[in-house]
């Protein structure tokens with residue numbers, strides 16, 4: 005299935021012609037691959053010093069819904085001497101056509117092969133997209149292993165939430181950006197640009213060549229057949245090492261090849277040692293300090309096809325300090341930084357004008373937490389009423405206040421509301437520090453039913469630490485209580501329509517850099533038995549039950565807490581045909597099992613083994629600010645079901661983020 | 677209330693947009709251009725935008741039409757200019773005109789479509805053979821084609837809906853020009869016309885290479901073809 009590298013020799017003109025004349029007509033949803041959307045930036049490469057392709061390892065409609073892409077795309081392209089283009093994972097039909105026609109993976113803007121870029125940057129949003137990363141590299145004709153790539157190939161880098169532990173991808177990546185990309189990326193790209201210029205100049209002097217001494221491959225020759233020993237750095241790998249060393253000196257940049265992993269006799273991870281003088285022992289993540297004035301694109305891309313989040317995304321705040329103990333985003337984006345109402349209103353006005361969207365979504369981890377959310381929503385609605393532009397909230401807290409907000413923004417359509425109590429009993433909710441009581445939930449749904457909603461979705465997790473049968477029964481009981489409350493209210497109001505409650509469970513995945521990182525995942529068979537039990541238990545006709553594939557959660561747990569040895573498994577699984585693992589109809593669990601077997605790696609060691617506090621962890625060199633002592637403390641408190649208050653209003657709980665990263669909670673007003 | 681009719685083209689890369697995507701594109705572009713749209717009444721107000729006829733994905737069109745209701749009076753030239761600026765690559769605004777409020781819907785009046793097709797040949801064909809093929813086809817009174825519909829495959833006779841047909845050769849390329857029926861009285865698809873010719877003359881056509889351009893949409897009155905921009 006995988007073609008030889010040397011057949012991928014098309015220029016952008018040839019690629020364009022093949023697309024327009026042959027390929028696009030044969031695939032589903034061709035606008036995934038055409039580019040040309042409104043507000044797209046297409047630059048002349050002669051006028052820039054550095055080019056980067058932002059790669060999202062999933063289909064277009066998922067990737068284009070990602071706010072980070074929109075921010076970084078426009079941030080880089082706002083720099084006159086830098087260019088950023090986009091690439092997504094081609095869907096299977098497109099991949100087949102491309103391989104058949106020998107079309108290498110290309111970027112949407114210029115249709116140049118990815119091989120021609122200086123930097124290829126993957127965003128790591130979820131572990132189950134890792135096989136797509138390898139597949140995209142292969143489809144681009146780029147060698148998978150970082151060590152096989154010299155500077156005729158792009159630097160392959162990554163960032164995003166899973167960069168908190170990128171170790172399973174370490175052999176494939178040249179560098180990893182830790183923390184909020186907008187803080188680091190320009191510095192990173194400038195370093196690459198400077199290095200390339202110096203190289204070109206040095207080579208110019210050395211050879212007297214009048215050619216712009218391209219150390220960048222123009223795509224006509226595989227790297228290995230190019231004459232070695234030209235240019236001042238002679239050995240191209242040496243030149244690359246020099247560039248990586250410079251990059252490693254940028255705070256927040258991690259160069260995996262500058263470290264060596266050691267394992268003990270039992271095969272446990274022991275330590276990661278720096279092997280290069282420029283490699284710091286710990287890499288501290290970067291974070292936006294002044295979020296209010298931080299860069300935000302006011303003329304973002306507007307896709308043609310319907311994408312998952314097809315609306316204006318107004319980022320109202322970043323971070324969450326509610327301290328849910330399972331939540332990786334909670335660890336990763338601390339502390340809370342809000343944008344001011346004035347700025348948000350001004351941004352919204354420009355965004356409506358520049359995109360023509362008819363909906364503004366207020367996005368963040370928890371929008372109802374913004375200290376000025378009510379006046380913000382009122383003003384936004386007033387500002388946009390005449391244009392028939394609506395406002396929406398992507399997620400709601402479990403409280404009546406959130407329902408009030410939902411009531412305010414809801415134009416009229418009463419689609420369902422979604423709440424996440426996460427666990428079925430008070431005890432277990434206290435374990436995970438989800439500060440929600442049954443009373444909160446009942447008040448919330450009462451308010452929702454009274455205000456005309458009849459469909460409620462409830463999200464829970466199963467397999468949480470300390471979970472017992474009682475907690476499962478609790479899920480069922482809560483769902484029934486909500487359904488009964490709904491039926492009573494609807495009957496009272498004389499509404500004929502019945503209530504509809506959807507209960508959805510995901511399986512707990514212990515994530516690195518959270519208080520539960522030492523916890524094992526619950527065994528797959530046990531999770532499946534619990535799903536079965538709930539399926540039987542939730543017989544009420546008003547209640548629908550759906551659940552996540554436990555096999556997928558198992559793989560997620562392995563890769564979330566994985567080390568470098570998993571790279572071989574990943575590579576083997578991909579080579580045997582795995583990609584789009586997150587898409588249930590394309591997920592091939594047996595192939596993954598076979599890959600573990602063949603590599604002699606026991607997946608259970610990663611997912612099911614409780615880790616002792618004094619054991620070294622494969623991701624501990626990556627410092628996200630939240631300190632180990634705090635995580636241990638939170639873990640211990642979890643086991644005694646003791647709550648931790650939100651530091652934004654109460655006192656500091658000592659997570660360490662503020663002092664380590666020199667930031668602080670930044671709230672813009674009083675609630676109300 | 678004002679009603680306007682816009683003529684526009686749909687070229688690369690927007691030829692790949694579905695009908696629904698095209699509707700959304702117009703809604704958003706009109707909003708970006710600050711053109712005062714009229715909205716439907718009701719719970720979920722939507723702008724009143726009506727296209728002439730759906731265009732298959734991938735087909736270039738040099739003459740599409742859309743009617744839009746506006747909430748205020750406008751200068752059509754200004755609308756054209758503003759809208760052009762708010763459009764992505766591949767949409768050219770060819771004309772804007774005010775139409776009477778009671779003008780018949782585009783869908784109801786447009787009944788002719790003019791297409792140009794181009795496809796590569798996989799083996800040589802002579803001019804004579806091609807001419808004979810066209811002649812033979814045109815002499816027949818019935819052209820049966822199969823169509824995939826919601827209720828399975830059905831057979832249709834499209835001969836009466838083909839009003840003009842010319843074919844020529846150019847560097848191993850087959851070029852076809854044809855004027856066919858479209859709209860509420862029935863649709864003939866250009867690739868169906870190609871298929872009929874292929875069968876009649878055993879033409880070795882590389883179907884993957886087929887490119888189609890819709891050159892015009894018209895209102896036929898007797899022998900006359902009129903543009904929707906003049907026929908009001």
Ligand code: SF4
Pocket residue numbers: 325338339340651652655656657658659660661662663668669
């Ligand atoms: S350091 Fe204190 S105030 Fe800052 S985020 Fe952590 S707990 Fe909150």
